[in-house]
Amino acid sequence: MFIHRPILQTEVNVQNPDPVFAEKLLEQYGGGTGELTAALTYWTQSFHTQDAAIRDMLQDIGTEEFTHLEVIAMLIEQHTRNASANMQDRAYTSTLFAIRGPGPHLVDSKGAFWDARYVNEGGHVARDLRSNVAAEAGALATYEALLKLTDDEGSQKALRFLATREVAHTHMFMEALNSINKLTEPLFGDLQPDNSVNVYFNMSSGPGADLRGPWNREPTFEYVANPLQHEEQEHSGRSGSNEMEMLGNNRSDTGPGAGQIPGRQESGGQSGGDDKSP
Ligand code: MN
Numbered sequence: 466m467f468i469h470r471p472i473l474q475t476e477v478n479v480q481n482p483d484p485v486f487a488e489k490l491l492e493q494y495g496g497g498t499g500e501l502t503a504a505l506t507y508w509t510q511s512f513h514t515q516d517a518a519i520r521d522m523l524q525d526i527g528t529e530e531f532t533h534l535e536v537i538a539m540l541i542e543q544h545t546r547n548a549s550a551n552m553q554d555r556a557y558t559s560t561l562f563a564i565r566g567p568g569p570h571l572v573d574s575k576g577a578f579w580d581a582r583y584v585n586e587g588g589h590v591a592r593d594l595r596s597n598v599a600a601e602a603g604a605l606a607t608y609e610a611l612l613k614l615t616d617d618e619g620s621q622k623a624l625r626f627l628a629t630r631e632v633a634h635t636h637m638f639m640e641a642l643n644s645i646n647k648l649t650e651p652l653f654g655d656l657q658p659d660n661s662v663n664v665y666f667n668m669s670s671g672p673g674a675d676l677r678g679p680w681n682r683e684p685t686f687e688y689v690a691n692p693l694q695h696e697e698q699e700h701s702g703r704s705g706s707n708e709m710e711m712l713g714n715n716r717s718d719t720g721p722g723a724g725q726i727p728g729r730q731e732s733g734g735q736s737g738g739d740d741k742s743p
């Protein structure tokens with residue numbers, strides 16, 4: 466059951482009401498990165514996992530997101546209802562508050578209705594938890610933007626608290642992923658991957674576009690510097706013909722990596738750039 470108590474998780478005390486800022490706050494009420502999205506996402510996800518502890522965490526955090534929704538609602542209410550006539554005029558010429566009145570509405574900062582398609586859920590607990598790490602990043606980015614858009618100390622205090630809680634949630638979801646060994650292991654489910662699972666294709670190639678990092682470094686990854694030649698080789702291997710040579714002769718080989726055969730680097734080899742394989 467849900468029981469509501471009118472106790473706020475953080476103080477909401479707006480000193481300088483600004484309906485224009487309230488309009489921006491709607492992003493965290495009825496927007497994609499908002500608290501309603503987070504609350505309904507984690508609540509729904511909680512019924513997908515048989516892991517009792519992870520289910521409990523999703524319901525704890527989901528319920529906390531409802532308390533954040535309450536804080537945002539009160540911020541919006543105070544920024545609209547308590548605004549001076551002059552400040553209300555500023556907003557009322559450009560926003561929905563003139564039509565729907567003060568307080569929150571289930572739209573984002575541009576007036577688009579909240580949409581269940583904001584919710585990413587279903588299929589596997591690893592998918593849900595990874596999606597939640599990304600969702601919390603979106604919420605944090607929105608709060609960072611909102612904090613830059615107001616000088617009101619009361620609003621800043623509440624927003625800093627809400628932003629901090631999203632950092633905490635991110636950490637919790639990452640630990641939950643770690644507890645099922647899915648924080649650094651990309652594979653989940655029943656898929657038996659083929660041999661492309663560790664292959665990095667250098668598909669965007671040219672000056673400044675052949676850079677190396679841990680995401681394409683041997684021995685974890687096999688770096689294919691020239692995917693076109695790689696494909697020709699693979700195709701040639703499959704058809705058993707000398708088509709690769711014909712293709713090679715017909716192409717103007719002037720681009721980066723031209724003339725490199727094979728395109729595929731040997732595992733463990735240095736491949737130029739500033740790569741320092743561990
Ligand atoms: Mn939240």
Ligand code: MN
Nearest residue numbers: 503630631634
């Ligand atoms: Mn959160």
